[in-house]
Amino acid sequence: MTYSDASVWGIIAALALGTYLIRFSFLGLIGDRPLPPVVLRMLRYTPVAVLPGMVAPLVLWPAATDGQTDPVRLMAALVTFGVGYWRKNVLLAMLAGALVLSVGLSLTAPR
Known part of the structure; x- marks a missing residue:
């Protein structure tokens, strides 16, 4: 078309x-x-809802693996979630997940 x-x-x-x-x-x-307090409270959770909504499809059904779940990406997502829950620090969680993803992809890359 x-x-x-x-x-x-x-x-x-x-x-x-x-x-x-x-x-x-x-x-x-x-x-x-001024917005009502209930609206302000709901808007506070918008980034928390949007970021996992954007990342989850890329982790569970990545296009690079023809829609199959990639264990490296799944492990990176779990580490990101675990570090974020444990340390309550978004940047540290994202850095830990990026580190696991980059190391995992470099170890599993075909040579």
């Missing part, structure tokens, strides 16, 4: 306008008012 240049630019413009309107509805219309 091919699109003309005008169609592609029209789609890009429509998506840009939609993104702007979504952001404006939150920032422009209610940005100067």
Whole structure:
């Protein structure tokens, strides 16, 4: 399926306008008012929910292994979770997971 240049630019413009309107509805219309405490409490957990939601598919069904779970990535995710739970430090957990992933991938790489 091919699109003309005008169609592609029209789609890009429509998506840009939609993104702007979504952001404006939150920032422009209610940005100067204080939010209720329950909303602020829920917004505090947004990064905690988004990051695992982005990482979990890459760990459980990576494209590099044709959708099969990769033991190295799974181990790195478990180490990241364990260090984060144990130390309560996000950066330390991510560094530990990255270290396990890089060492594991270098050990399992074909020679």
